[in-house]
Amino acid sequence: MxxxxxxxxxxxxxxxxxxxxxxxxxxxxxxxxxxxxxxxxxxxxxxxxxxxxxxxxxxxxxxxxxxxxxxxxxxxxxxxxxxxxxxxxxxxxxxxxxxxxxxxxxxxxxxxxxxxxxxxxxxxxxxxxxxxxxxxxxxxxxxxxxxxxxxxxxxxxxxxxxxxRGQGPWADTAARTTDATELPPSPDLADVRGQPVGRRALEVAAAGGHHLLLVGPPGSGKTMLATRLPGLLPPLGRDDALEVTRIHSAAGVSLAGGALAQRPPFRAPHHGATEVSLVGGGTAWLRPGEISLAHCGVLFLDELGEFPAVALDMLRQPLEEGVVRIRRARRAIDLPARFLLVGAMNPCPCGEGSVPGACRCTEAARARYARRLSAPLLDRFDLALGLGRPDVDDLLGGPPGEASAVVAERVRFARLVAATRGVRCNAEIAPQLLDELCPLSPEGAALLERRLRSGALSARGFHRIRRVARTLADLDDVGPVIGERQVAEAIHLRDARGAQAHEVPS
Amino acid sequence: MRGLGHLADDERFAAAIAALGAGPARMRRFIDGYEMQGAWEALARGRHGADPDGRYKSKATPALLESVGERCARAGIGVRILGRPGYPAALASDPEAPGVLFTLGNPTFIDASPRVAIVGTRSATPYGLGVASELGRGLSGAGVVVVSGLARGIDSAGHAGVLAAIGGAPPVAVIGTALDAPSRPAEQQLQRAVADTGVVLSERAPGSAGAPVWLFAVRSRVIAALAHVVVVVECHRKGGSLNTVKCASDRAVTVAAVPGSVRSSASMGCNALLVDGAVPVRDVQDVIAAVELAIAGQSGIVPPRRPARVTPEGGLRCPVPNPISARILETLDHDPANLDTIVRRCALPLADVAVALEQLAAAGLASGAGGWWSRPGR
Incomplete structure (x- = not known):
């Protein structure tokens, strides 16, 4: 028996x-x-x-x-x-x-x-x-x-x-098919009024897969911008969709429509998140963490400075490799985690520090806040942007911005161009290929040289700016050689730092 | 007679008494009318007139005496006792003068020089930092000693300006922490540079950890007492610099203030001071005029040299590179604006703005930090 x-x-x-x-x-x-x-x-x-x-x-x-x-x-x-x-x-x-x-x-x-x-x-x-x-x-x-x-x-x-036993019917519901459910519309970029630089940065992030850091006071539209990023990304391909569906299913997270994932996921964990909930793990079941749930999509970390420093530093390896390798004494798994990271933070605890002279935080509080983010993590951001509160005129009567669909079309084109180089997106161009894939015009090179010589740019920043400039050149469709305009724009899209920028006396 | 290290015996005892950590007033009572050794021994026995309960008895140990002496010797710190030779006369006449002053560098130049305090907020704007640095450089060049607190922001900018002046008057820094207390690398560097050319003063004994908040407040009185004119460069509505201003007005020291935008939170305190009758400061000339007035009738002070007035838009500016840059330059002023605002104001694509800002920066017509752009200071 x-x-x-x-x-x-x-x-x-x-x-x-x-x-x-x-x-x-x-x-x-x-x-x-x-x-x-x-x-x-x-x-x-x-x-x-x-x-x-x-x-x-x-x-x-x-x-x-x-x-x-x-x-x-x-x-x-x-x-x-x-x-x-x-x-x-x-x-x-x-x-x-x-x-x-x-x-x-x-x-x-x-x-x-x-x-x-x-x-x-x-x-x-x-x-x-x-x-x-x-x-x-x-x-x-x-x-x-x-x-x-x-x-x-x-x-x-x-x-x-x-x-x-063949004595009764199956309880199958043939009515529920995979494509019967309509997805709710995702937030549209047209709702964002003003913010010309923020919109541009979002487009560049989507086109080149560049990690984006938004620094600004409360109410400057950081979250509003970030939630519109998935709408700019191209829809998932068949393989990616299966992978995303598998991860979400494994985590017990329901997908919109209960069917195959079509849109890039958007995950926004609260800053109280533990290390395990972010990177994955746990007991017998080894649940995928938020970074795996954001695979092929966007991981938005609002209030970046409030996350536990240990948890943030755990993101460094997945950001490099696209997978998170979880190792426990008895078991080991590799979870896919290739995501676009968007961080948002206030310039200082009071939030006003980006406006020169407006900050009322104590020195110690600012230093503590600045220490929260390790330099290696900050370095992973290709784009760092300071946002101000939106202009009142724009808010009340300004023209609506470009719709997501228009921008997404440009993004799709830029990604196609990037794909001809053998990379998924420009952010993944290896340093040794930069000279070949991102040639600079003499004016552009001169601009970067000036920045390097003045000490305002590190070697790593130099690489990152060239990748962003590559994406800008693809978006503007200017051909293989990157011009001065793209280099200058890339520099300025990476210019923001926290409140500490205003400390140094002239 | 020389005792341990480079300190004389009474200096050693005075340093140890200061290391007990009493407030400035009690400290004065500890040493008034005493020989240093006698005061120390009375304290160690719990029999000092200013310490009838013997509260400092347990602290006043031979180990403390030795460690303070060693620390002074190691860091090259000098000890000046109120009423003895070597103590700055400019400070000695003050009713609240510190009983013991620790020095890094030689303070002898202080008495014969005209002195201006440059004070202001820690969270300063580029405007304030620029003005402070310019005043520091100009005053030092005119032979005026600049007194400041070495704090982040305006204080540091003022001293950075002094150090940039070639052959100028030496700087004086008054700090709230001990002279050998650990500080941020940037501060440490500046403190060393000030000590090399001028002098750094503190009433906190070496080895004292941190500083209670009140010490920063009482430090202001030393700055005010040393200065002939106190210039507030930038100050919030209830900023800490107003404490220095109060100390200055108690001592009938002239208070001057740099006007700022009425919309800038960092200038609110200054503008309020101007309304209350502070001397307005536009440039070094205005400060020097105030100094001349303040030291009139005092003998033994070398009057400041009057530098030639420079035109506000100096003669050696590069021409504006091109029409787009010119358009962007028009939208910039001395108040920093962020990239978003500039793009909106001139309605040009970001790439054009970025190229133009780089050109303007290279030509010295614009300066930016952390995504905020303004016209540079004069």
Missing amino acids: LASVPSATLHGVDGRPVAVEVHVSGGLPGFTVVGLPDAAVRESRDRVRAAVLSSALTWPKHRVTVNLAPSGRRKGGSGLDLPIAIGVLVADGSVSERDVEDTAFIGELGLDGSLRPVPGIVPMVAALTCRRVVVPVECAVEARLVGGHEVRGAAGLGQLVSAL
Whole structure:
């Protein structure tokens, strides 16, 4: 009296196949689960037994042993409830082995026998190799995104068993298809009045994939600008969309429309975020963090200075490599994390420090605030922009700005040009290729040389300015050689620093 | 008789008494009418007339005496005692003069020179920093000693100007912390430069950690007492510089102020002072006139030299490079504007503005920091 039911658990953003082996034999009635289950799986014993009994099915009056193979690896999540229940029923003879042949089960059970959705359906289904997969009916749409399986949705254990026996209908909802839902409109750049420099910086950030730092007093429109960045990015390609969907599914974050991700994601964690919530990790399940959820999209860190310094410095490696390598004593995973970072901060704690002479913060408070951001992190920003409060005339009666669609078209063109160089975007141009890919006109070179000689520009800043100038040249469509205009503009789009800029006496 | 290191015995005892950390008034009572050694021993026994409860008895240990002496020797700090030779006479006559003064550098030049204090806010605008630096340079060049506090902002800018003047009068800095207290690298550098050419004064004993807030307030009285004229360059409505102004008016020292924009928060204090009758300062000439008035009738002070008046828009300016730059230059004034404002004012693409600003900066017609742009100072 042995049964083996295929299922899967979640490990980071990947599914791992698990075989649920159930053995029912003589002896005192009992129920044990072995194979390194975590707390949620151990608790499934009680759920499964109650669910089977409330579904008018019989629970074996024998000793039941469940093994989760491979038994050396830790397993988490409540998705194993359903395969355990089915395994017990098959081993006990309530359901014939033929009815569940080549079928995998994923789902959480309620005490009344109902099936509940679980996070991570997309990667878990992708990890399965069998013909048929049964998932909670709410997850069926997500499970079908993977393709290659016959996906069946089930609403409750009793109904599922009769459907498996061929005695009743499946609870599938054919009405919910992938493209039936309309996405809500994303915020449009036309709503931003004035802010000519901020708009331009946003366009450049989108076109070249340049990380953007916005420094300005409260009410200067930092958040407003940042939320409009995803709308300027090109829609996700098929591969990126699948990857994004997988990550969001693994994190249990619902996607708009419950279907394949189409738009670049926008994540804006609060500054109280812990290190683990930002980069990912945690206990058995190794949940993807905010930086992975922002993969292929925008990570917006508002009030950058208020984030824990340790958490911010953890962003440095993912910013370089596009993946975050999480290492724990017993496990190691690499999560994708290629995101466009937008940071927003006040110039000083009182917020007025960018207007020369208006700051009322104490020296110590300003120094403390400036120390929050490590220089290596600040250095990662290709664009650093000081914003002022918008002009009153613009706010009240100014003409609406260019719409997102118009700007997005220019961005798309610039990205196409960048793609001909073999990089995804200009921010990824390697330093050794800069001379070849970003040749400067004599005037442009002279301008940079003057800045370098005056000590106002570091070697790293020099590289970053050339990449931004490359993007500007692509946007302006001026050909392979970067001119003085682009160099000057790139310099000025990276000019802002915090309040400390005004400290130095002339 | 020379004792430990380079200090004389009574200087050593005076330094140790100062290291007890008493307020300025009590400090005066500790040493008034005493020999230094006698005062120290009375304090150590808890029998000093100014310390009847023996509150300083536990602090006055031989270890303190030794460590203060060592610190002075190591950092080359001098000790001046009120009423003894070597103490600046300009300060000695003040009713609230510090009982003991620690010095880095030689203060002997102070008494015979005309002296102007340059004070102002720490969070200064480029306008204020520029004016302070210009006044510092001009005054020093005219043979006027500039007294200031070495704080960030106006104070530092004033002294930076003094140090830029070639062959000018030496600077005097009065600081609230101990002379060997750790400070930011920029401050340290400036302090060393001032000590090399002029003198840095403090009434806090070497080795005292930090400084209570009141010490910065009482330091202002030393600045005011040393100066013939106090010039406030930029000051917020309730800025700390007003404390120096109060000390100055208590001592009938002339107060002068640099006017600023009525919209600039950093000039509110100055403009209010002008309304209350402070001497308006447009340039070095105005300050020197006030100094001449203040030292009239005093003997033994070398009067300042009057420099030739320079035209406001000096003669050696580069011509404006091109029409676009000219248009952008028109939108700039001495109040800094951010890039957004400039782009909006002249309605040109960012690239044009950026190129023009670079050209203007190269020609010395515009100056910018952190994305804020203005016309440079005169």
